[in-house]
Amino acid sequence: MIYLSIFAALLLFFALVMLVARSLYWEPDLNIAGLPGTNAAGQIDEANDAMSFEILLRAFGDDDQRFITALGDKHVERLLLFERKRIALRWIRRKSAEARSLMREHANRAREASDLTVSGEARLAFRYMELLLLCEVLSLSVSLFGPAGLQKFAVQTNMILSDIKRFGNVVVPGADTVTS
Amino acid sequence: MTWRKVLPADVLRAYEDFSSRSLARIPSALERLIYIASTRDYNSGLYHHEGLAARFDPLAAAKALEYAHAGVFREVSLMPLSQLSDELEKYMQSAKEEPLAFLTAWQELEPYRVAIPMHADPTVAELFVSNIKIALAVLRYRLPKEPDHQSGASLPPSPAPRSLPQFRS
Numbered sequence: 001m002i003y004l005s006i007f008a009a010l011l012l013f014f015a016l017v018m019l020v021a022r023s024l025y026w027e028p029d030l031n032i033a034g035l036p037g038t039n040a041a042g043q044i045d046e047a048n049d050a051m052s053f054e055i056l057l058r059a060f061g062d063d064d065q066r067f068i069t070a071l072g073d074k075h076v077e078r079l080l081l082f083e084r085k086r087i088a089l090r091w092i093r094r095k096s097a098e099a100r101s102l103m104r105e106h107a108n109r110a111r112e113a114s115d116l117t118v119s120g121e122a123r124l125a126f127r128y129m130e131l132l133l134l135c136e137v138l139s140l141s142v143s144l145f146g147p148a149g150l151q152k153f154a155v156q157t158n159m160i161l162s163d164i165k166r167f168g169n170v171v172v173p174g175a176d177t178v179t180s
Numbered sequence: 181m182t183w184r185k186v187l188p189a190d191v192l193r194a195y196e197d198f199s200s201r202s203l204a205r206i207p208s209a210l211e212r213l214i215y216i217a218s219t220r221d222y223n224s225g226l227y228h229h230e231g232l233a234a235r236f237d238p239l240a241a242a243k244a245l246e247y248a249h250a251g252v253f254r255e256v257s258l259m260p261l262s263q264l265s266d267e268l269e270k271y272m273q274s275a276k277e278e279p280l281a282f283l284t285a286w287q288e289l290e291p292y293r294v295a296i297p298m299h300a301d302p303t304v305a306e307l308f309v310s311n312i313k314i315a316l317a318v319l320r321y322r323l324p325k326e327p328d329h330q331s332g333a334s335l336p337p338s339p340a341p342r343s344l345p346q347f348r349s
Contacts, residue, residue, distance in 0.1 A: 048301075054258045055303055064261040068314070073321045076314065080261075083310040090303055 015136075049162070052091075056158055059087040060151040081146045088147035089139060091154070095161055096135040102164055103128055124167055131160045187247060194236040194244035198229070203248065209255045210267040211274070216249045217295040225298050249297045257308035265315045272319065283320050287313075 058064070068080045106124065110116055134157050141150055187195065206212045219229045227245035228238075236244070256264070272282050286292065292312045296305045 051254065051301060051304065055307060058258055058260075058307060064314075067260070067262045068318070071318060071321060073317075076317045076321055079317050080314055083314055087303070087307050087310055090306060094303060 052094075053158060055087070055091055056154050057151070059084055059091055060147045060154040062148045062151075065148045084147050085142055088142045088150075088154075092135050092139050092142065092157070095157055096132065099128060099131050099135075099161055099164060102161075120167075124164065127160055127164050127167065131157060131164065134160065188240070188243075190237055190240040191243040191247065194232055194240045195247050197235060198232050198241075198244055198248055201231070202229075203252075208267040208270055209252055209259065210264070210271050213249075213252045213256050213295050214271070216245060216252055219245050220249070222294065246297070250300070253295065253297050253300060253308065254304060257304045257311065259311070261311060261314055261318070264311055265318045268312070268315045269319055269322075279319070279323055283316055283323070287316050287320075 064080065064084070068076050071077075103124075110121070134153065138150060138153050138157060141153070147154075202215075203212050206215055216227075220227050227242040227249070229241060229245055232241040232244065235241075256267075259267075272279060275282060277285075290309075293309065296308060300308075
């Protein structure tokens with residue numbers, strides 16, 4: 001029994017180390033420098049969010065899966081699974097990186113803010129942890145089974161991130177959301 | 181597209197002119213994408229379209245082309261695979277190349293990568309490349325079966341280099 005406890009503790013410790021190590025990794029992903037009117041931040045955010053959601057629908061949706069399955073070729077099916085896994089994992093990393101960037105930005109602004117509320121900060125921290133956990137679970141599931149059928153979780157991840165963006169602004173008024 | 185709201189007025193006018201005169205004549209989004217990408221200089225990354233630059237300020241015309249490129253690229257990248265496969269098949273037929281030679285060249289040389297806008301979102305760019313690869317595999321599977329179809333190793337000789345279909349505004 002004691003060995004099992006030690007094993008579980010080691011597993012949890014390893015998971016924690018992995019989480020911390022990943023949070024130190026920063027991947028700038030969105031590149032909007034070349035598009036016109038980059039000073040219109042609100043509209044750019046809106047456009048990026050819409051595009052991110054469309055990527056989600058394509059990568060985690062099962063329309064393409066059904067089309068390829070109906071084709072009946074194992075080679076194409078394997079190719080689809082491989083490619084969709086790659087895109088889905090990239091999308092998850094991006095969401096996770098966006099969340100970390102938002103929290104860093106929030107922490108910087110919170111240091112100078114005078115009217116912070118404990119409940120607000122706690123709620124934000126909870127949402128952030130929830131998002132990171134969901135990203136890890138989603139990554140593992142995608143790696144093991146592929147992204148098809150996980151659309152609901154991906155949508156939930158996206159929603160939590162939007163919540164963090166919105167809530168970060170409410171908790172520290174004047175904080176701009178990061179367009180990463 | 182939301183970007184439209186933030187375009188300067190002259191760029192927007194040039195874009196609308198280009199859309200109605202040139203793009204509207206091209207039936208599929210994939211062909212529109214290839215056409216717009218062909219207006220970009222590979223060395224400088226700058227866009228140029230004779231007709232558009234004659235009617236508008238050349239800088240506004242180039243920006244309009246860049247904007248059009250981004251929009252069509254996004255449309256093609258997020259397209260369902262069934263539709264993309266059909267569009268690619270139509271494009272392959274319009275190229276009048278031997279299907280096997282076309283597919284082999286596209287799979288080996290990946291010429292479709294030049295259709296990616298310079299400032300494209302990296303995830304969308306990856307999705308585009310990924311979808312084209314799968315659509316090519318679908319088309320190869322749909323080809324009438326011959327003994328050496330699966331290998332795809334050799335490139336049959338082409339009688340003469342062919343260029344992209346010409347569309348004029």
